[in-house]
Amino acid sequence: MTTYTPPPEPGRTASRRNRPVPLVIGILLALMGLPLLLGGLGLGWAVATQRDDDGFFSTPTEQLSTQTVALSSEVVNLGKAGPNDWWADHHPATVRLSARSEGARAVFIGIAPSADVARYLGSASYDEISDLRSDPFEYSLTRRGIGGDLSTPPTDRRFWTAQASGPGTQALTWDVKPGTYTAVVMNLDGSPGVDVDLSAGGRLGWLTPLAWSRGLLGGALILGSALLVVYGARPPGPRVPGQASPGQPPEGARPDTPVTLVGAQDPQLNRGLWLVKWFLAIPHFVVLARLWLVFAVLTVVVFFAILVTGRYPRGLFDLNVGILRWTWRVQFYATAATGTDRYPPFTLDHTDYPADLDITYPERLSRGLVLVKSWLLALPHLIVVGVLVGTWQFGDAHGIQFAVGGLIGALTLAAGLLLLFTGRYPASLFDLLVGLNRWVYRVTAYIALMTGTYPPFRLDQGPAEPHGVAATPSTPDAPSTTGFESPVEERHPRREVKA
Structure with missing residues (x-):
């Protein structure tokens, strides 16, 4: 006996072997490569624009003063010298201290082992700088020593690791080495009353190679990720055109935009449940936070895929549409419409x-527009979306404050209050909220490169798109319908025929 399997029904495609391993590996490579690439670009920008002519990153010049004989830093411990301190001979970092006395006195700057500095200054009084902050510039002084004057000026001592002295602006440079060190600023003659303008800087010779290596490694991982994702998410062969399912409109009656968003209001809503829906939806928020991280990474990968091939990988498209669909169901339930009391399912399908979303798959996308559509072309819409979902804060800066999520958040709050006190949710307000959310999701799909049709x-x-599928609300006796559901699959028994 030979087993015979019927061919696929019209409108369906034969199954193909999925390639989840390359897809998962590609996503993981993108998650690793994106931070490396951004970190490399950031370091490269800092190296190219934030250093002075000598290659130092410098702090602003600030005035410091004391009535004692010296200003000293806190003890800096750079580790113990030993045979494994390979960096001690490679000078990975160089420190520069610059000081200029406010008066006519000459200034002295020195760096020396902390024990030698403590013995030298301990016979007098000096201030140790701590809790140094740059914005705003603040610092604390801690009095050290037993009082009195210094026996000799600092230049007569031989323990200084690095020093600079003289009138005007003096600069000290020192290649960092293992040990415990303290920096000191004094008058050249060691007299009390120090008043200087001081700045510090550092030079790291390995920053440029690090920026290049991070950027190149991140770029290679992103490129490998794009290739793996495109390979793993390649769509199946050509689909067999299917007839419209029962309850769905024919092709000519479909919406005139690729984004289809529907939402049906429940006829009976609980008056107070909306107050805790945000709490009940916390599990969804946790999952969506991770899904939106995946959404952002995949959009970066898709950007390069479209730039090279002019196509949006079908597997990634379906995944990102599922994330948007999940988000809309949770918003419809808890935050952006509160149109149903039915808890959203944990699924992308x-x-x-009573709320659903779908986006028509674009067979081809412009390679050139992908460079400007998400920010330049979409700028007018982004301004509108900022009004709809941007955070609005109210209240006194020193009193009670509260915030709502833009116009949609304010209208949703108003709908909840009306429901709480009157038991009614005006249909006109619900229709307006669904329409505003529809605008937001159309723009989101466009800037996420999921469609080439301008919103x-x-x-x-x-609740329904113009000329589109109408949704029906949930009732105790029947579930809701959105027109997107796949018809129940008929199971054909395996027929056996004689060979």
Whole structure:
């Protein structure tokens, strides 16, 4: 006997072997490569623009003063010298201290082992600088020593590791080595009353190679990630055009935008449940936080895929559409419409939930527009979206404050208060909220490179898209329908025929 399997039904495609391993590895490589690439670019920018002509990163010049004989730093411990301190002979860092006396006195700057400095200054009084802050510039002084004057000026001592002295501006440079050190600023003659303008700087010779290595490694990981993701997410062969499922409109009646968002309001909503929906939805928020990290990384990968191939990998497209769909269901339940009391499912797929979202897959996308569509072309829409979902803060800066998530958040709060005190959720307000969310998701899909169709400047209110699929709300006796559900798959028995 030979087993015979019927061919796939019209409108369905034969299954193919998935390649999840390259897809998962590609996503992991992107998660590792993106921080490396951004870190390399940031270091390169700092090396190219923030150093002076001598290669030092410097602090602003600030005035410090004391009535004692010296200003000293805290003890800096750079480790003990030993046979394994390979960096001691390679000079990985150089310190520069610059000082200029406010009066006519000459200034002395020195760095020496902490024990020698403590013995030399201990016979007098000096101030140790601590808790140094740059913005705003603040510092604390701790009095050290037993009082009195110094027996000799600092230049007569031979324990200084590095020193500079004289009138005007003096600069000391020192290659960092293992040991315990203290920096000191004094008058050249060792007299009390030090008043100087001081700045510090550092030079790290390994920053440039580090920036290049991080950037190149991150770029290589991103490129490898893109290749693996494109390979693992390649779409199946050409789809067989299918007839419209029962309850769905024909092709000509589909929405005129690639983004289809629907939401059906429950006929009976609990008056007070909306007050705790945000708490009930915390598990969803935790999952969505991680999914949106994946969404952002995949969008970067897709950017390069479109730039090279002009196509959005189908597997990644379906995943990102699922993340948007999940987000809309949670927002519809808890934060942006509160249109249903039915708890959202934990799934990326279409369900019978009263809120749903779908985006038409673009067969081809412009390689050139991908460079400007997300920020330049979308700028007018981004201003509108900022008004709709940007945070609005109210209240006194020193009193009670509260914030809402833009116009959508304010209207959702108003709908909740009306429901709490009157038991009614005006249909016109619900239609407006769904329309505003529809605008946001159309723009989101466009800037996320998921469509090449520019979002219309049009507020389509109501639970359904114009000329689109109408959703029906959930009832105790029947689940909701959004028109996106796949029809129940008929199981055909395996027929046996004689060979």
